[in-house]
Amino acid sequence: xxxxxxIGIAVKNLEESNQRFAKLLNTIxxxxxxxxxEGVITSFFRVGDVKIELLQATTxxxxxxxxxxxxxxxxHHIAFAVDDVNAELKRLKDAGxxxxxxxxxxxxDNKIITFLHPKSTNGVLTELCAEQL
Numbered sequence: 078x079x080x081x082x083x084i085g086i087a088v089k090n091l092e093e094s095n096q097r098f099a100k101l102l103n104t105i106x107x108x109x110x111x112x113x114x115e116g117v118i119t120s121f122f123r124v125g126d127v128k129i130e131l132l133q134a135t136t137x138x139x140x141x142x143x144x145x146x147x148x149x150x151x152x153h154h155i156a157f158a159v160d161d162v163n164a165e166l167k168r169l170k171d172a173g174x175x176x177x178x179x180x181x182x183x184x185x186d187n188k189i190i191t192f193l194h195p196k197s198t199n200g201v202l203t204e205l206c207a208e209q210l
Contacts, residue, residue, distance in 0.1 A: 083155075084129055085152070085155070105122075112184060116139030117133060117139055121185075156204035159205050166205060175193065177193070184206060189208075189209050191205050
């Protein structure tokens with residue numbers, strides 16, 4: 078793994094949260110994007126070399142909607158940049174980690190992504206992501 082790529086934060090209201098985080102981080106978000114396959118709208122802030130991704134559900138079946146219903150707003154996942162998502166996913170599965178998806182898929186911010194199940198990572202939803210070519 079190269080670095081922490083971003084920290085995902087589940088929010089109820091993206092517009093209000095964008096304003097709050099702009100004040101907190103002393104910068105404005107640089108990108109908003111809808112990821113229909115995940116049922117979310119995302120917004121990104123840069124903080125040094127790491128990004129903060131705010132996620133608002135667009136459907137009741139969205140993982141973000143379910144997360145907020147059960148845990149409330151807050152940190153949803155930590156994403157790590159990797160060179161090759163497929164190779165890293167295989168390495169981690171071989172090492173005993175459980176994946177949520179069988180294979181990577183397109184995500185926000187021009188990334189190919191996959192997630193490790195929190196039950197195999199001490200309760201932390203872990204995303205692996207790489208630039209889509």
